[in-house]
Amino acid sequence: MPYKKDTICVQGGYRPGTEESRIPPICQSTTFVYEKTQDMADLFDLKADGYFYTRLANPTVAAFEGKVAALEGGAAGIGCSSGMAAITLTVFTLCEAGDNILSSSAIYGGTFNLFAVTLPKLGIETRFFDPDAPAEEIEKLIDGRTKLLFTETIANPAIKILDFDKFAEIARKYGILFAVDNTLATPILCRPFEWGADLVVHSSSKYLDGHAAALGGMIVDGGKFSFKDNPRYLSFNRPDESYHGLVYADLPAAQFAVKCRAQMMRDMGAMMSPQNAFLSWLGCDTxxxxxxxxxxxxxxxxxxxxxxxxxxxxxxxxxxxxxxxxxxxxxxxxxxxxxxxxxxxxxxxxxxxxxxxxxxxxxxxxxxxxxxxxxxxxxxxxxxxxxxxxxxxxxxxxxxxxxxxxxxxxxxxxxxxxxxxxxx
Ligand SMILES: Cc1ncc(COP(=O)(O)O)c(C=O)c1O
Known part of the structure; x- marks a missing residue:
C-alpha cells in the first residue's frame, strides 16, 4: 500500500543502507568515476541507470526528485535550477518552431513573459485563454500544431482555482499533453495527476523548500500520456539522431522525463544544484x-x-x-x-x-x-x-x-x- 503524503514528506526519495547517512549527503561533485569503459558507455546509451555528470543527474538531486515524484504520485521527477527552468524545459521537450501552446492567461508574471514574449522569438506561439471561459471557446484555439495545455492549480496572483475536469476533458479529446503548475497548492493540497493532468511543474523555491533558502524547479512526469503514434508528437515517434536513433515513444516508462533529461537537460544545462536539492529535500520534511x-x-x-x-x-x-x-x-x-x-x-x-x-x-x-x-x-x-x-x-x-x-x-x-x- 502506498504511504500517506505526511509519511512520504519525511521518508520519501532516500532510503539509506547500513552505515549510510540518515539523510541524503550533499554530493558536491561535478562528475563520477568508472573503472570500465563499457559501464560508462552503457550510461551514455541509457542502458543503465547511474551518475556520470551532475548536469544530467546527481544522487542528492535524485533524492529530492524521488520525494516530489512520490508526493505527486508521478513516474519520475527532474530537478531544475528554477521554476522558470522547469517550465522552459517542458516547452522545449514538446515544441519546435512552428508549434503553438495553449495557456491560461491567469498565470505567474514570469511565465506570462516567457510565453508571450520569449517563445514567439523562437517561433513558438502562445494562445492565451481565460481559464473561466467555456470549453468550446478554448477548443477553438487548438490546431494540429498545438503541443501543450498549460494552467496553474491556484493562479498566482489571481487566486483562481483550476477546473481540472474541464481541462482534462479538452486535453483527452484532442490528445494534447495537459501540464499544471502546482506550486501554490503543492501535492499536499492537490495532486493534479488524480484529476487528469499529464505533467506537473513546480517552483520548488516556494512551499516545497519553504524557507526561502533554495531556488529550484521540478518537473514530474505522470508517465501515462500516450505519445505512441500520436501525430502531434512526431519528435517522440521519430529516431533521435543525437541519441543513436532512440525512439522515446517506444520506451516502457516516463517517456517525457527521459526525453526531457536526455535531450533538453543535456543541451540547456538548467540542472538543480546538489546544495539546493539538499535544502529542498529537507524543507519538504515539514x-x-x-x-x-x-x-x-x-x-x-x-x-x-x-x-x-x-x-x-x-x-x-x-x-x-x-x-x-x-x-x-x-x-x-x-x-x-x-x-x-x-x-x-x-x-x-x-x-x-x-x-x-x-x-x-x-x-x-x-x-x-x-x-x-x-x-x-x-x-x-x-x-x-x-x-x-x-x-x-x-x-x-x-x-x-x-x-x-x-x-x-x-x-x-x-x-x-x-x-x-x-x-x-
Ligand atoms: C506559480 C509559479 N510558477 C513558477 C514560478 C517561477 O519560479 P522560480 O522563481 O523558481 O523560477 C513562480 C515564481 O514565483 C510561481 O509563483
Missing part, C-alpha cells in the same frame, strides 16, 4: 504540517480583511460568495494554502502607504515560505505587462498579494490592523 498551518492562517486573515471597512475586496476561496469556492471544495478540500490577494480602497498610493507601515510582514518579490510577505504585482512582478495584459491576467492595479506564513495568526492580523490604521 511540508504537510506547514501547508495545514498556511491554510488555516490564510482563512483567518481572509475573514479578517473581508470584514475591514478599508478593504475593497478579498480573493480567497474559503470566503463565502467567492466564485471559486465550489471548485476549491472539490479539488482542494483540505485547504487552499497561504496565498490571498486583496484590494485596498483608494489608489496605488494607499496600497504603498499600507505596505510600508507593516512591521512584521515584509515586502518581497517572493511568496510561499514560512514568513508572511506582501507584494504589489502591478509595480513589480507584473510591471512589464500593459494595462490590457494586467486585466487579462486578472491583476487589478490596486491588488496587494499577501503570502500568509506560519507565524501565530494573531500576530499577522495585529500587523495588518496597525498598517491599515495608517491609511487616511
Amino acid at each position: 511540508l504537510a504540517l506547514r501547508m495545514e498551518r498556511h491554510s488555516s492562517n490564510a482563512e483567518a486573515v481572509a475573514a479578517y480583511l473581508a470584514s475591514h471597512p478599508k478593504i475593497d475586496w478579498v480573493w480567497h476561496a474559503s470566503l463565502p460568495g467567492n466564485k471559486y469556492r465550489a471548485l476549491a471544495e472539490k479539488y482542494l478540500p483540505d485547504g487552499q494554502g497561504g496565498m490571498l490577494s486583496f484590494g485596498i480602497k483608494g489608489d496605488v498610493r494607499q496600497a504603498a502607504k499600507f505596505m510600508e507601515a507593516l512591521r512584521l510582514i515584509t515586502q518581497e518579490t517572493h511568496v510561499a515560505d514560512a514568513r508572511s510577505c506582501v507584494l504589489h504585482p502591478a509595480s513589480t512582478t507584473h510591471r512589464q505587462l500593459t494595462k490590457e495584459e494586467l486585466a487579462q491576467a486578472g491583476v487589478p492595479e490596486n491588488l496587494v498579494r499577501l503570502s500568509v506564513g506560519i507565524e501565530h495568526p494573531d500576530d499577522i492580523i495585529a500587523d495588518l490592523e496597525g498598517a491599515l490604521e495608517h491609511i487616511r
